[in-house]
Amino acid sequence: MNINYEVFDSKIIHNYLSHDSFDYKITSRKAIALILSLKDYGIKTINIYLEKQASLVLSVFDFTKTNTELAINLYLQGKEARCYLGIATIANKVAKKYQVQINNKKPQSVSELEIVSVARNGGNVSVNGYSKIYRNSHQAMVTQKARGVVFDDDSMIKLAPELRIDHNDVVAAHSLSVGEINPDEVFYLTSRGFSKSEAHNMILRGYFRDLVLKSHSQEPDVLYQEVDHV
Amino acid sequence: MEKLFEIIDLHVSVEGKPVLKGVSLSIYKGDLIALLGPNGNGKTTLFMAIMGHPKYRIEKGDILFNGLSIIDLTPDERAKLGIFYAFQNPVEVPGVINADFLKTALNIKEKKPVSFVKFYHEMNESVSRLQMPLEMTKRSLNVGFSGGEKKKNEILQMLLLNPSLSLVDEIDSGLDVDALNLISEIIKTEHEKQKTFVVISHNSRFFEIVKPNRVIVIIDGLIQVDAGPEMLEVISQNGFASFEGVANHQISSLGLCGVKKGEH
Ligand SMILES: Nc1ncnc2c1ncn2[C@@H]1O[C@H](COP(=O)(O)OP(=O)(O)OP(=O)(O)O)[C@@H](O)[C@H]1O
Ligand SMILES: [Mg+2]
Numbered sequence: 001m002n003i004n005y006e007v008f009d010s011k012i013i014h015n016y017l018s019h020d021s022f023d024y025k026i027t028s029r030k031a032i033a034l035i036l037s038l039k040d041y042g043i044k045t046i047n048i049y050l051e052k053q054a055s056l057v058l059s060v061f062d063f064t065k066t067n068t069e070l071a072i073n074l075y076l077q078g079k080e081a082r083c084y085l086g087i088a089t090i091a092n093k094v095a096k097k098y099q100v101q102i103n104n105k106k107p108q109s110v111s112e113l114e115i116v117s118v119a120r121n122g123g124n125v126s127v128n129g130y131s132k133i134y135r136n137s138h139q140a141m142v143t144q145k146a147r148g149v150v151f152d153d154d155s156m157i158k159l160a161p162e163l164r165i166d167h168n169d170v171v172a173a174h175s176l177s178v179g180e181i182n183p184d185e186v187f188y189l190t191s192r193g194f195s196k197s198e199a200h201n202m203i204l205r206g207y208f209r210d211l212v213l214k215s216h217s218q219e220p221d222v223l224y225q226e227v228d229h230v
Numbered sequence: 231m232e233k234l235f236e237i238i239d240l241h242v243s244v245e246g247k248p249v250l251k252g253v254s255l256s257i258y259k260g261d262l263i264a265l266l267g268p269n270g271n272g273k274t275t276l277f278m279a280i281m282g283h284p285k286y287r288i289e290k291g292d293i294l295f296n297g298l299s300i301i302d303l304t305p306d307e308r309a310k311l312g313i314f315y316a317f318q319n320p321v322e323v324p325g326v327i328n329a330d331f332l333k334t335a336l337n338i339k340e341k342k343p344v345s346f347v348k349f350y351h352e353m354n355e356s357v358s359r360l361q362m363p364l365e366m367t368k369r370s371l372n373v374g375f376s377g378g379e380k381k382k383n384e385i386l387q388m389l390l391l392n393p394s395l396s397l398v399d400e401i402d403s404g405l406d407v408d409a410l411n412l413i414s415e416i417i418k419t420e421h422e423k424q425k426t427f428v429v430i431s432h433n434s435r436f437f438e439i440v441k442p443n444r445v446i447v448i449i450d451g452l453i454q455v456d457a458g459p460e461m462l463e464v465i466s467q468n469g470f471a472s473f474e475g476v477a478n479h480q481i482s483s484l485g486l487c488g489v490k491k492g493e494h
Contacts, residue, residue, distance in 0.1 A: 183284070188321035189331075190305040191281050191314075192387060193338045198306075202334060206325025206370070 021045040031057040031216035035223070036064050045071040052078030052106075059215030062089040062096060063226040071099040076109040084112045086211045090204075090230040091123030091155070098127040102142070105134045110141045115159060116211055118204060118230075120151035126158040131172075138169040148178035149207065201228045231258040233297075234426055235395060240291035242272075242279045249275045251451035252291070257395070262421045263428045264442035264462065268470050272451045273430045274318050277397045281315040282308050295395075310339070314393035316384040318400045318430070322372040328383070329353065329367040332390055339391055356389040361412060377404025385413055389420075396420075398429040402436045414439035434466050449473055 021044060050056055062068050074083050089096045102111045117125040131142045142165075148157035161174050181203060189199035205224050212220050235257035242250035249272045257263065267273050278286040280293060282305040292299050300308055323331070332353060336344050357364055360382045372380050381401050388396055398417065402410050410433070417440050421427055431437065437459075445462055447455035447470065454473045455461060 182321075184321045185323045187283050187305060188317070188323065191309055192331075192335045192391065193306050193309040194335065195306050196304070198334070198338065202326055202331065203323065206323060206327075209325035209327075 021047065023047045025049045026054040026056050027051045029055040033215040033217040034060045036062040043070065047073045049075045049077055050081035050083055053080045054078060056083040057214065057216060059086040059211060061223055063230045065092060065094060067095045069097045073101045075103045075105065076111060077105050079106045080108045081106065082110040084214060086114045086214055088116050088208050088211045089125060090118040091125045092230045093121045093123055095124040100129045102131040104132065104137050104140045104142055107137050108139045109137060113144045114211065115146040116208055117148045117157055119155035119157045122154040124156050129161045132164045133167055133170050135166045137167050141171045144174035146176045149181050150178065151181060234259045236294040238292045241289040242275055243287050243289055244275060244285060249451050253453055255453060257426060259426055260424050261426050261444060262440060262442045263444045263446055264437055265428050265430045265446050266465060267448035272448050274399055277315050277399055280397060281305055312394035314388050314391055314396045316388055316396065316398045316401055320372050320380040320384055324370050324373050326371045328369055328371050331371050336390055352390060356386050360386055378406060378409050381405055385416060395426045398427060400430050402431050402433045410436060437462055447473060
């Protein structure tokens with residue numbers, strides 16, 4: 001899914017974000033990297049409709065130090081529509097709440113949901129990811145991948161991926177893992193002179209790297225720096 | 231000779247199990263010590279404890295580097311003193327690009343950002359010295375590296391960080407014949423620059439090239455032998471069985487021990 005995307009900087013859709021909801025129709029190939037900032041706080045719901053053969057890469061980067069509550073609904077309402085939704089979030093002392101719904105309504109539609117999250121210092125992440133394959137959507141493909149890293153006992157991550165399939169000629173897969181930061185990785189880096197927090201930053205950058213690459217973002221370094229600052 | 235490192239009556243436990251039971255050892259600048267012993271007898275544990283792995287608990291004893299105790303220092307503080315551990319099992323760190331990691335490690339060591347040009351020059355030099363494809367530096371750190379590639383990557387880090395004491399843990403395992411010769415020669419060359427090494431290996435070919443000046447044997451968490459290089463031959467012929475349960479002085483009295491030990 002990486003050919004000839006028209007890449008949207010989050011600033012372009014910034015205007016919309018002061019509203020409660022953001023509705024968008026996609027008819028071609030688009031990659032949107034949505035980098036949430038404090039100013040975006042007004043947004044509550046994103047609805048995106050994908051037409052026939054439309055293709056979307058939507059990547060949400062939420063490294064803000066405020067609570068977030070966001071609903072994202074994607075409608076693959078044309079045949080062979082494809083979408084990738086990546087959500088990257090770090091909850092440091094705050095709560096991040098995401099409600100995702102992906103509707104594969106048509107044959108050969110493909111959707112991929114990937115969630116990468118970190119909770120620290122009593123932070124809280126909760127993502128409900130609901131993907132649905134509608135009746136008669138033959139040869140549709142749905143995947144969900146969710147990963148979480150919890151830094152301390154006070155923090156919490158709740159990832160709830162859910163697949164609902166009303167057709168049987170389809171491919172669906174999901175994986176879920178929530179764990180602690182790997183102490184062996186931390187030790188390896190600290191043995192090379194990285195302080196504990198430098199090691200954590202490096203590991204977290206790595207943790208989000210896949211999502212940053214997939215986002216087609218023009219400013220990957222800015223994203224990595226944001227990871228360092230949370 | 232100048233004493234670089236001293237381990238005093240070190241007791242270390244792992245997951246509540248006592249592994250090292252009173253290790254004492256002095257290491258002198260320019261030493262190249264072969265550390266031997268049967269599997270599971272505490273060799274790696276000694277290195278882990280020196281580097282400060284939190285799982286390896288020091289119950290008793292001390293470790294001095296240049297006369298100062300390091301046991302309350304964090305692993306990165308120990309690394310900054312010039313101690314390097316080449317892992318027996320290098321850790322895979324997904325998503326962290328090898329070259330980014332190396333550059334950051336070098337920045338930290340130099341306490342300032344190293345220029346891109348300088349870094350690439352140094353990295354390329356070491357990479358070609360190790361006959362590694364440059365491509366390896368663009369991949370995630372150790373992820374999916376073959377056994378031999380991981381070992382080369384450890385030595386790459388050692389060359390870039392230029393430590394004064396290197397603890398090299400079974401670097402030969404997983405290396406093919408050519409790579410073994412290459413890495414043994416590199417260690418030998420670095421040693422000739424007055425660098426200090428403790429190397430664990432079960433491979434006599436490796437020791438033929440690096441030529442240790444001392445041989446130490448750990449059995450059941452205790453140093454049972456501290457002798458000169460001729461001990462390698464004795465061990466390769468007789469194995470470790472004859473040392474088990476034998477105290478240091480008894481081995482000395484057999485005429486097998488203490489050759490270099492007293493000379494420092
Ligand atoms: N992280 C750990 N968790 C549990 N037990 C451990 C751990 N590390 C070491 N041990 C145990 O401590 C003992 C010593 O292990 P160590 O790794 O030091 O052996 P070694 O002498 O390096 O052996 P080898 O030659 O096989 O590498 C073994 O019984 C081992 O199982
Ligand atoms: Mg070992």
